[in-house]
Amino acid sequence: MSKILIINGPNLNLLGQREQSQYGSKDYNYLTEICYEKAKELNLNLDIKQSNVEGEIVNLIQNSVDNYEGIIINAAAYSHTSVAIRDALDVFKKPKIEVHISNIYKREEFRHKSMISGVVTGIICGLGINGYILAINSMHELLENENK
Ligand code: DQA
Numbered sequence: 491m492s493k494i495l496i497i498n499g500p501n502l503n504l505l506g507q508r509e510q511s512q513y514g515s516k517d518y519n520y521l522t523e524i525c526y527e528k529a530k531e532l533n534l535n536l537d538i539k540q541s542n543v544e545g546e547i548v549n550l551i552q553n554s555v556d557n558y559e560g561i562i563i564n565a566a567a568y569s570h571t572s573v574a575i576r577d578a579l580d581v582f583k584k585p586k587i588e589v590h591i592s593n594i595y596k597r598e599e600f601r602h603k604s605m606i607s608g609v610v611t612g613i614i615c616g617l618g619i620n621g622y623i624l625a626i627n628s629m630h631e632l633l634e635n636e637n638k
Pocket residue numbers: 500501502564565566567568569589590591592593594601
């Protein structure tokens with residue numbers, strides 16, 4: 491069974507409370523539940539971690555190199571600023587999917603640039619929390635194709 495990790499960055503623990511017009515009304519628990527359910531359905535072993543701290547996210551990525559087959563990451567605000575998270579992701583040479591709940595290109599200009607897009611396999615953005623489900627499905631296909 492492939493092991494994959496979802497990493498959620500700062501303030502995503504506040505889903506349902508913050509800017510519902512951008513992020514919807516469902517809370518963080520609901521998000522994790524639907525992700526675990528989808529992973530189970532696809533026979534994937536999923537862990538989900540959330541951190542508000544940049545260095546902790548770097549550590550999570552570094553520790554994933556030997557422990558996970560794929561990473562799905564919503565680095566939240568750090569997506570726009572963090573060279574450290576980008577460099578850590580660059581070391582992880584397996585499938586990586588960047589997710590954003592909102593369409594970052596429809597929002598303030600400072601959100602239009604993601605530091606991590608250049609080092610990931612693919613990007614899903616603007617489709618709400620369903621983006622995580624799409625990412626798990628895509629990760630499943632990427633890993634299946636690798637093992638063919
Ligand atoms: C986000 C978009 C970021 O610009 C923002 O800072 C977030 C969440 C998203 O999922 O749409 O916290 O990554």
